[in-house]
Amino acid sequence: MTTITQxxxxxxxxxxxxxxxxxxxxxxxxxxxxxxxxxxxxxxxxNAAGFDGFIAWTExxxxxxxxxxxxxxxxxxxxxxxxxxxxxxxxxxARRKDTVALALGIAALIAIGFYIGCR
Amino acid sequence: xxETMHVSIWRGGPDGAYVDYEVPRLxxxxxxxxxxxxxxxxxxxxxxxFACRVGVCxxxxxxxxxxxxxxxxxxxxxxxHGNRLTLAPLRNLPVxxxxxxxxxxxxxxxxxxxxxxxxxxxxxxxxxxxxxxxxSRIAIDKAIECINCGVCYSACDTVAWDVxxxxxxxxxxxxxxxxxxxxxxxxxxxxAVTGKGGCQNCHTHVxxxxxxxxxxxxxxxxxxxxxxxxxxxVKGEL
Amino acid sequence: xxxxxxxxxxxxxxxxxxxxxxHIVTIIYATRHGLSAAEILSRTRGSLIWASFYGLFVLLxxxxxxxxxxxVAGEWTSLRGRSLDALMLAAGAILTLLGARAVYAVVxx
Numbered sequence: 049m050t051t052i053t054q055x056x057x058x059x060x061x062x063x064x065x066x067x068x069x070x071x072x073x074x075x076x077x078x079x080x081x082x083x084x085x086x087x088x089x090x091x092x093x094x095n096a097a098g099f100d101g102f103i104a105w106t107e108x109x110x111x112x113x114x115x116x117x118x119x120x121x122x123x124x125x126x127x128x129x130x131x132x133x134x135x136x137x138x139x140x141x142a143r144r145k146d147t148v149a150l151a152l153g154i155a156a157l158i159a160i161g162f163y164i165g166c167r
Numbered sequence: 168x169x170e171t172m173h174v175s176i177w178r179g180g181p182d183g184a185y186v187d188y189e190v191p192r193l194x195x196x197x198x199x200x201x202x203x204x205x206x207x208x209x210x211x212x213x214x215x216x217f218a219c220r221v222g223v224c225x226x227x228x229x230x231x232x233x234x235x236x237x238x239x240x241x242x243x244x245x246x247x248h249g250n251r252l253t254l255a256p257l258r259n260l261p262v263x264x265x266x267x268x269x270x271x272x273x274x275x276x277x278x279x280x281x282x283x284x285x286x287x288x289x290x291x292x293x294x295x296x297x298x299x300x301x302x303s304r305i306a307i308d309k310a311i312e313c314i315n316c317g318v319c320y321s322a323c324d325t326v327a328w329d330v331x332x333x334x335x336x337x338x339x340x341x342x343x344x345x346x347x348x349x350x351x352x353x354x355x356x357x358x359a360v361t362g363k364g365g366c367q368n369c370h371t372h373v374x375x376x377x378x379x380x381x382x383x384x385x386x387x388x389x390x391x392x393x394x395x396x397x398x399x400x401v402k403g404e405l
Numbered sequence: 406x407x408x409x410x411x412x413x414x415x416x417x418x419x420x421x422x423x424x425x426x427x428h429i430v431t432i433i434y435a436t437r438h439g440l441s442a443a444e445i446l447s448r449t450r451g452s453l454i455w456a457s458f459y460g461l462f463v464l465l466x467x468x469x470x471x472x473x474x475x476x477v478a479g480e481w482t483s484l485r486g487r488s489l490d491a492l493m494l495a496a497g498a499i500l501t502l503l504g505a506r507a508v509y510a511v512v513x514x
Contacts (some may be wrong), residue, residue: 076474089510
């Protein structure tokens with residue numbers, strides 16, 4: 049029953065721990081971004097010339113990069129949240145490193161795809 | 168010539184400091200061997216705990232190179248950074264002296280979580296028939312081997328960030344009792360584990376499961392408590 | 406975090422999953438078809454469905470975000486007790502108000 053020292057982890061924090069950190073930080077950043085999103089949306093959609101100008105503005109590479117980062121944050125937060133829901137309500141094994149990696153990988157791919165697709 | 172290890176050990180109380188010792192490195196040496204060497208050969212004033220030295224009592228738990236472990240079951244060769252070891256008392260608990268931490272709060276939270284069996288029968292009734300293959304007993308058996316060593320409590324960052332959080336060990340024990348059909352106190356127990364510092368604070372970091380030397384998963388137990396409590400809440404029982 | 410807030414956090418998260426999917430489909434549709442502001446608004450103005458969809462979305466997101474910020478503040482800052490409640494209510498209010506304003510801008514006939 050007791051620990052076999054070959055299994056003893058060398059670090060206090062592992063991949064899963066950092067994934068949870070990413071989930072938390074993405075949540076905070078998204079909560080800060082959302083008011084901006086609401087403000088811009090209200091402004092832009094009610095002003096036709098503003099909307100076209102806005103669309104033109106979003107063509108800039110830095111804005112597109114920022115949007116890709118945003119998509120990454122949204123996806124990673126969603127997938128991280130799904131992991132929590134699966135562990136808590138569907139008795140999933142919390143330490144599945146491979147699925148955490150998969151979630152992050154999917155999020156990154158979607159963000160990159162979005163970035164390439166919108167150029 | 169024998170290799171020498173550089174061992175930094177926390178000395179003093181909360182306002183203490185690390186002190187360096189040179190310890191001969193041997194084959195198949197455990198961290199407990201190192202601590203015993205320092206205390207017996209170099210500095211008899213070193214305070215530390217151990218008892219069984221074979222990995223069944225949990226007394227020797229302390230922080231080794233930043234990770235909470237049982238020193239008697241940790242080979243130096245598996246954890247040393249080159250020839251360096253850093254030893255400190257368990258995190259998230261007040262230091263008494265050197266490597267001895269004060270476990271009082273750990274056990275207070277155990278009580279707070281109602282990690283205590285409440286009998287529903289007396290010796291005059293027939294002994295309860297508990298099937299070992301029943302789902303509830305299987306769930307209990309997965310979590311029952313806890314010897315309250317404090318490793319999970321020290322590993323847990325939510326414990327570090329929230330002074331009220333009951334912690335993985337206390338909640339894990341509560342889970343074993345929630346599943347026990349002989350226990351009479353489960354209504355109050357569910358309230359205890361969903362109150363201040365309750366299971367809802369667990370963020371599923373899984374450090375506890377990863378570091379538990381007895382291969383228990385407090386994460387799973389806490390998830391079980393969440394489900395049980397959610398169900399009770401929806402039924403208006405909580 | 407109380408158990409009630411915890412349940413609300415999980416519930417809002419679960420409910421938002423299908424809404425997010427629908428929102429992404431909507432955005433992709435709008436951008437793919439190169440819809441102008443006027444074209445988008447012609448579909449959303451006066452629409453009870455769009456109002457309900459985005460109205461609900463705003464409420465769920467505001468609740469979820471406010472509770473989340475409260476939890477993080479409670480663990481990572483020195484705020485406690487009533488100031489945490491204040492933070493949560495303020496965040497929720499800001500998100501709800503700005504969100505409702507945006508929804509109104511889009512669906513008001």
